[in-house]
Amino acid sequence: MKLWGTRFTKETDRGVEAFTSSISFDKKLYRYDIRGSMAHAKMLSKCGLISREEAAKITEGLEEIGLEIQEGRLEFREELEDIHTHIEARLREKIGDAAGKLHTARSRNDQVALDTRLYLRDEVKEIISAIIKMQKAIVKVADENIEAIMPGFTHLQPAEPVLFSHYLMAYFWMLQRDRERFKDGMARIDVMPLGAGALAGTSLPIDREYAAGELNFPGVTENSIDTVSDRDYIIEFTSAAAILMMHLSRLSEELILFANPAFGFLEVDEAFCTGSSLMPQKRNLDVAELVRGKTGRIYGHLISLLTMMKALPLSYNRDMQEDKEPLFDAVTTVKESLNLFAKMIGTLRIDKERMLSLAxxxxxxxxxxxxxxxxxxxxxxxxxxxxxxxxxxxxxxxxxxxxxxxxxxxxxxxxxxxxxxxxxxxxxxxxxxxxxxxxxxxxxxxxxxx
Known part of the structure; x- marks a missing residue:
């Protein structure tokens, strides 16, 4: 089943199917696609575009499909392109012709914009919670070592003595700004795109505000062309992620330095270190090193997204399919880095005498x-x-x-x-x-x- 196939007289080349398919990664959006479709069906019923019975059948079928995907019972097939087509095809198998009415007054262009906004809205909330968790770990260690004195550095050369707690709290305030950036970006994410159609809206009597209310959006997008054309909310998120990872990378570098016996300021718990296959004495801070390394990958995602969008004519272009993998990886990397760092910071053992002697x-x-x-x-x-x-x-x-x-x-x-x-x-x-x-x-x- 292809949602667009009737205009064509030839079968799609198998290589093209493989090249254009996004199901390998956009299946991550299935919960949001189902949730959005349920709200859309309810709105269509309210507006008299489908019957209540049809809306109920659609909703019941979507719930069953969600469970099938969750339990790994739905087979994903390359020729069905993406998660949207998979769900609609399976819905047709379950409920018949009523499934064909679900796409009334909707395009995959506004559908995918909705899915990514719903996904990102949830993930940003989780990231903010993870930042707070790390901030609490920083405050705890700073409070426990509040009077410890260490050398302060500029250019990594001795500068002035400072409190270790002062040094560590610097990262609290960096994370606070990161947290504020994500929170501020939510205002651009949390806007409902459904109803924009392919680009020009629809002549059918829909109620966008009703659908927005069903999905807990405070408002709807203002311009249907802009709605399906831009991914600035994803780019803004990735920019905030890159800045956050830069802060974590700087802290990673300092933990690696300060745990080196040449500094000897602190020790990280063995649970967050690895050894060497050759050198028995090694105690490597691999978590910190990998966070430092993964930061470059997030920078790459940001540049990839900016480059992808930089010369696209309005409105939607298939190039924009390439936004998902950078976004998904950025979300996963940021969450994993924050959660591990929060645990690792809590294990720090500070050598106060050593720090004071070097001060x-x-x-x-x-x-x-x-x-x-x-x-x-x-x-x-x-x-x-x-x-x-x-x-x-x-x-x-x-x-x-x-x-x-x-x-x-x-x-x-x-x-x-x-x-x-x-x-x-x-x-x-x-x-x-x-x-x-x-x-x-x-x-x-x-x-x-x-």
Whole structure:
């Protein structure tokens, strides 16, 4: 059965059937296709386009087909092209001619747009929940290690001492923005496309708002050509997914670095590591490495979608069939990465002494020593020059006498700023690495991740 076959006099080449078939991947949409068809049948009945009895037969048949697919009893055949055709063909086998009325005032163009929107709406909700789960794991570890001090880096070189909790909470706020992006994108996803037809709408008396209500959409699309022409809501989702994966990739890189004995800041539980077939001592952070690697794949999906759409004339083109595999893979990858990361973060064991010892090297007191001179009234550029000279002298031990060789403004209290704990304690600005500020951040984070 082909939905379009009567105009043709020749059979489709088998190679063409294989090349154009999408059933191998779009079968994932079967629940949404059935749900959308049920709502469409109910709307057709309400509008007098089919009888109540026909709508009831269609609904009952669709429910049975859904169960068949769920239980693996429906055979998928390449010549039936896609999930929409499979379901309609099976429905015809079950209920006869009434099945042919289901496609009244509907095209596969608006049908597939509906299916992907329903699918993506559910998946975005799951992704947001997974982000919150990871945020909670981050907050828990930060709270448990709130006073631990570590070296802060710029250019991966020693910069200033910071609280480990401050460092970790940076990822909470990155994830918060990711969460907001997905939530904001939902406004573009959660719009009902059914009724747009192939591109021009329909002359039949349908009720799009009624169908939208049946499917819990807050509204309908405004322009039927736009409805079937664009996939910007999928591209926007994939963009948000790419940004999220970029954040996870950065955290992955740092976990790999910080778990290396050369850093020795932390240890990840063995449940999230693998070994080597040759080197008995190896403890590899394969989860983090794979998240880092899979990030590139999500970037590729985004570029693939943008490139696919960049020169398509309005309205629908078959090129757009190629949106499904990148979308499905992006959804699966993001969900798996978030769920594994949430578990892995919760297993971190922090070596506080090691982090503090490395925060004592690399002249990480330098900025705060310059600030000391600023508080004494020196211009910052002058203070910067003086402290730079002190660093260049590479003193084995800095004393008050050695400080005063460079500026008479130094008093005994300046020596306390050589201690990473005092440097951290000195910070006072909003959002800084001071303990009070981090406590406030954690408090806000707990409220946001409820």
């Amino acid at each position: 004592r090297i690399g002249s990480m007191w330098a900025t705060e020593l310059a600030n000391y001179l600023v508080r004494k009234g020196l211009p910052f550029r002058e203070a910067h020059r003086i402290v730079g000279e002190i660093v260049a002298c590479n003193y084995k031990k800095i004393t008050l006498a050695s400080l005063r060789k460079h500026s008479g403004e130094f008093d005994k209290d300046a020596l306390s700023l050589l201690d990473p704990k005092e440097v951290v304690k000195a910070k006072a600005s909003y959002g800084s690495t001071s303990l009070d500020q981090i406590r406030e951040q954690i408090k806000k984070a707990k409220e946001k991740s409820q």
